[in-house]
Amino acid sequence: MMATESSGVTLSARVILDDQDITKSPTDQRNYRIVELDNGMRCVLVHEAEARQASAALAVAAGHFHDPHHAQGLAHFLEHMLFLGTKKYPDATSYQSFISAHGGNHNAWTGTEFSNYYFTVDANYFDQALDRFMRFFHEPLFAQKWIEKELQSIESEFQLKRQDELRRLYQVHKATSNPKHPFSKFSVGNLSTLKDQPNNSLQQQLRDFFQRWYCARRMTLVLLGPQSLEQLTELASTHAQAVKSGCADVWDIDEPLYLSEQLGIELHVNPIKDARRLIVTFALPGINDDYANKTTSYIAHLLGYEGPGSLFGYLRDKHWINTLAAGGGISGSNFKDFNINMQLTEQGMAHRDEIIAALFHYIQLIREHGLNPWRYDERRVGVMNAFNFQEQPRASDLAPQLAVNLQHYLAEDIIFGDYRMDGLFQPKAHQFLDCMRPDNMRITVIHKDLPTDSIEPIYGSHYAVHPLSQQQLETFRACTPTGVKLPDPNPYLAEPWQLQSISSDEPTGLPRAKQTAPALMSWHLHDIDFRQPKAHLYLGFQLPNVVATPANFAQTRLWCELMLDILNEQCYDAEIAGLHFNLYPQQQGMTLHVTGPAHYAPQLTNTLLQAMLAPEFCQQRWKDLRQRLMTNWRQALLHKPLNFLFSHLNVQLQPHTYSVLDLAEELERLSFEDFCASSPQLFTQAQVQLFAHGDVKAEQLAPVHEALSTWLGLAEPLAPIDLTPAALDTLPNKVTVNTQHPDHAVIAVIQSMQNSVQQQGVFMLLNQMLQPRFFAQLRTEQQLGYLVGTTYLPMQQYPHLLFYVQSSRVDNQQIETAMNEFFDDMPTLLADITEEEFDKARQSLTQQLTEKDSSLRSRSQRLWSAITQQDHDFSRLTRIASAIETLTMDAFKAESKHLFNNKSGQMFLSACPANFDRSR
Incomplete structure (x- = not known):
């Protein structure tokens, strides 16, 4: 005691x-x-x-x-x-x-x-x-x-x-x-x-x-x-200690989650957006007592495998599905839903029963051949690598996680409980697999055109419930897909993770740059602070042809999706072992990010680049992924109005940023033949910045440099792409868009076309001090909506301050009125700020800006951001902190008044439903 x-x-x-x-x-x-x-x-x-x-x-x-x-x-x-x-x-x-x-x-x-x-x-x-x-x-x-x-x-x-x-x-x-x-x-x-x-x-x-x-x-x-x-x-x-000790009630659930007639069913649901989804759910008993073995997690790992011979690969090659995820689902004291969630193609909608039949075949494979100790041990090796070399979570994430973990796990396992895998308990595994049968299953099909006969009263969803037919049950038993097998041993888990030694001539303070080709700048930092056998490799491709037109940008996005689709199966074992990669277009061209164990990350990067040299695309997969992209983009008007407005603001202000609706139209016009013929032209002009950070040596990057030069040439440096945002005084100060969502939303934007550290400091302080006042007035007092707030948004270091509200209670005109009243009251608000409050805000911000990196990942992100922003001495955050420290309250208030008085540096973006009468 x-x-x-x-x-x-x-x-x-x-x-x-x-x-x-x-x-x-x-x-x-x-x-x-x-x-x-x-x-x-x-x-x-x-x-x-x-x-x-x-x-x-x-x-x-x-x-x-x-x-x-x-x-x-x-x-x-x-x-x-x-x-x-x-x-x-x-x-x-x-x-x-x-x-x-x-x-x-x-x-x-x-x-x-x-x-x-x-x-x-x-x-x-x-x-x-x-x-x-x-x-x-x-x-x-x-x-x-x-x-x-x-x-x-x-x-x-x-x-x-x-x-x-x-x-x-x-x-x-x-x-x-x-x-x-x-x-x-x-x-x-x-x-x-x-x-x-x-x-x-x-x-x-x-x-x-x-x-x-x-x-x-x-x-x-x-x-x-x-x-x-x-x-x-x-x-x-x-x-x-003042919290009272005990409560009278003991909590226990003694009712099953489903009645017998609620199992062995097919549930049809009409979505608002265009969607094709199949969810197969098996009703399992509660799994709280299984956290030390993680039996359902292991079964989900096998069902969700996406490498060669996988269930996913079989169904994808049939052109029936685009994605598959296994193991999710609600869980509680006496129940667990085990879901297999699949996004279907148009063809897949017509083959749902065959898809489920293939699933049952794979479950039988697991039952007969998948409960091997070596498979479980291999999975445990991957999980233990993640635990033993985990990056320190942020305090703001760790505290709520531990509070919940102590409710679920033994006290000694509050950290380890999420990773603990003591061994495969065969009776438990068979118990769960025995639950995976048609009479204990719920099939949920989500599609707009399915006939329904019921309306859920709270949200108004249309749905129907049907018992499984005899024909379906026979189909589920009949399928024996060819080429489907359980995973082979994972070569990426055979070698232990080990730290490399750091030689005296390696950069260990800040990244150093080396011009390895006329159009290739290679940055490298072997990190000595976070001694983990991990690496982050960022490759930023400046590709003028990619960003030249919406058509080219849309084509590049599709190219990236197809490349990821091809690489996913080839590199899935690497993903399981902790190696992750992403490829996406951006304002200057394209970015490839690879992260994972350092002894494999450069090797995987080289493998990815080799695959990108001359990819061969399947026409049916091109159709499937093109359709998925167009569907997602065209549903933007159904998204939350605030999300649409933030996207619209980027299109208005940021160069080489295009409307998703325009991108969808460009893909609609694109043929497979034109795509294959013109895609190589996207990369004819290129300049690359490479950043390698973590436990990686400079010599490990040589194959990456060679692959980049082979693919892109990189013999001629390119002129920089101008990314200066549009000035608000050149744009309408009020823009209203229609959406297909019933809520109204408004974003008010304050902009400065000075990108000095002093101006950024003023905007950061304004956001810090106005956010609670804006929230208290428009949310707590006036109850205008649930989503209310402010945010600081730098665009290429040009500062912007955004005020936003989304409401189901009032229209956008009333929101604008309330915002203007808040802005009109700015002299009083500024006058009420005391010297003590100002000093505390300054101190808080300078601490945040100068806080040490909490993990290798966060440091990599910060350094890469600095490189892409041409902050090559990596000092901008420190200089902003210094500018805030020396800013006087009088200067802050004077500049703030100027910003709010300068109406030409402001914009109101509004969203309202398409059927809203604006003349009211």
Whole structure:
């Protein structure tokens, strides 16, 4: 038992496990301790010596499964309400303002059986932040004023997702499950489900739910910061001990997820967007007790394999599917849905039963030949490599993850539990495979043209349920696909990962550049800080022909998709072993990114380049992927209006950025013959920047240099492509677009055509200081919509400040009016900023800008970004921090007033439904 003194009161915490008892990665430099407070709350304390930010997370075993049937969505609503005032801090904006003012962020989510609340903040203010945060859990106000206002936010969130395909499918899933199982409840809530009941106000319902489920013994808390473990223990005791100890109720689910008539069925669902999807679901028992063996994960690994001889390869070569993913699906205390999720081609829609028959054939292969110890051990090697050489997760991600893990795993496994694979338990594997049969299966087919006979009442989805026919059952038994086999041993997992030595003549501080060809600049850094046997290789191709026209850009995107499709099967074993690659067009041409174990990454890069020299494309795959791209692009108008507006803003301002609708039209006009004939012309002019970073030596790059020169020549350097954004004063200051989504949205843009570090600093500070005020006024007070905020957006280092709102409650004209009122009030807002608040914002931003890289990945991204932005001394972030440090409050306010007074440097982008009457 540990005892600490705080304000004259002795606080105690029982140590459950210390750092040496917790299984963690050899690369993890943090120190851990798990304690239990007197009230029964278990706490994970994480000491990170050099952290500038502290994080906290609290998970509680209460989610939407716990909602009363008469108040569905109550757990979610309570999550919202906890942020809106406590006895000590009754101001509804107090917590949010404090976190924002001290360089932090916060969020929460409500799941099926758990909810999670978390924040990050400047570590110097962790104590004060915890004082505000932990009071949510023992003295929330549930003020009537904010109940009424926040109900509108819940309704806005509900309306926001009414067009969301996943949300709509999820609700159909609920409607076709056992109505006595808590999964069937509506999780989000809206004005129809959250309301006063006779003799039971909504306020009282919130209080009752809180009293029933929110207690210390159902909670797990994580505190992470630079404070010592003893100091963190004291913080936990000081701020969490006031939470009441126990709750009366014991939670148990004794109903099955599905009734017998809800299995052995085919479910047809009409989506809003054009989609062709087949989901095969097998109902399994709960898997919480299997985390140490991960049997379903192993089976999913075999079913989802995409290398030679795979089920995916067979179905793709039949031109029936484009994608296959195995193993996902809802999971809980007494249930697990095991899904095989496939995106179908047009041909595949007509061969659904044959696809499922091939799936059953592959399941039988696994049952007979796949449960070999060597296969399981090979999978474990890959997982253990990922664990032993994992990159340190961000504190803001780690804290909420550990809070949930402590609810699920043994205390010593809170880090290792996601990776632990003790061995293949054959009886469990056979039990799960025996569940994979037609009478225990649900087939979900998603397509706009399927006949339906039912309407789900909450989201309005059209669907139909049919029992499987005898003919289907016979088809499932008949298929014996040729060429399908289980994976061979993976050659990429045969060699252990080992660090390479660093010679004295290698660059170890900042990347060094070497002109290896007239049009090839090679940057290299053998990293000595993150001693991991990993590498990142970025290849940036400047290709003037690619970005010259929308037609060329669309063709290049299709070329990249086809190359990835070809390379996926060839390189899938490498993917499993931790080698990953991506290929995509961008404003200057194209980028290839390869990452993974350093002894293979340059070799894989060379393999990819060799394949790109003279690819042979299959005409049917070209048709399938072309159709998929065109469908995705044409559905842009159905996306969230804000997403469409952000995309439209990029098209308006950024050179060589094209509308997805225009790109779809260009692909429509493109023939296979023209594609094959003209694709080589895209690469006739080229210049390349290569950046190799991590545990990689310069000599390992020689084959990559040779492959690049062979393919592209690189004999003549090219003139730089001008990427300066368009000035707003050359564009209309108001642009309105129509979408096929019922919500309205507005983005207001403030631009400066000065790209100095001083100007960027002003914009960053403005965003930091205005964001909580904008949110409080337009979201919390006015309840204009669920999506409300601001963001700083540099375009080629030219600063832009964006204000955005999406609403289902008011139209875009009302949003614009509210935004203009906020901007008109800017002199008052600026005048209210105190010297103390300004200094804190400056300090917070400079800390963020100068914070050390947390991982090899984040450093690679930062250095590559600097290279592409011509910041070749890698100092821009430091120079911005210095500019902020020397900026006076008077200069900041003067420049801010100028920016808001300069109407020519502003733009309003609005989106409204196509049938909206703008003349109202």
